[in-house]
Amino acid sequence: MSKFELNLTKRHLLGGIALAALSAAVGLPSVAAAVEIPKADADVDMTEALKPGALPDMAVGKEDAPVQIIEYMSMTCPHCAHFHNTTFDPIKEKYVDTGKVRFIIREFPFDPRAAAAFMLARCNPSKPAELSTADTYFPMVSMLMKQQEQWAAAEDGRAALLQMSKLAGFTQESFEACLTNQKLLDDVNSVRDRGAKEFGVNSTPTFLINGKRYSGDMSVENMSALIDSLL
Incomplete structure (x- = not known):
């Protein structure tokens, strides 16, 4: 938002x-x-930003890629959904898959439904007590973003999320086990709180890119221009 x-x-x-x-x-x-290069809101300490917080970072791309991108996002944010549905895949193909960018997603839920969606992305569907890996996290995020209108505004959000989760391999039991994991909820909220306190994140999506903070959705063209200016 x-x-x-x-x-x-x-x-x-x-x-x-x-x-x-x-x-x-x-x-x-x-x-x-x-194509206008997006303007930064502020400088950030990227060395500190790249240190994982309460949860392991969910990242794709080479660890030593020349451009490091951290996105703080909320699963119920329509601007975040627009970015992931229109911009993320082309940027991944052009820059992440070619070793130029490392892309990290961090949780910044604005409401309980967003927190629940993040928890489900973080859980291993077959072993909900264990955390997922990037190989399952990113596809789950992608699916939930593509179907955001169906579950984020549903009258019964829990039932809608259960239906989505079953497509990712969850059962009723593993779904319940994941969403009743208090430590996981605390850790998701800790990631959000750290982003706000240490890096000034107060809206989504917010990107930390090579020591600069950018607020708001970005098109493929805008983000490409920004990345190209850093290579």
């Missing part, structure tokens, strides 16, 4: 149309071709 919104006025819109028409008429390069 980003706190930043873009207000496009009629004057800006008409001015942009006029400039685009002028560019086309005189053969100037189109301003629409330029």
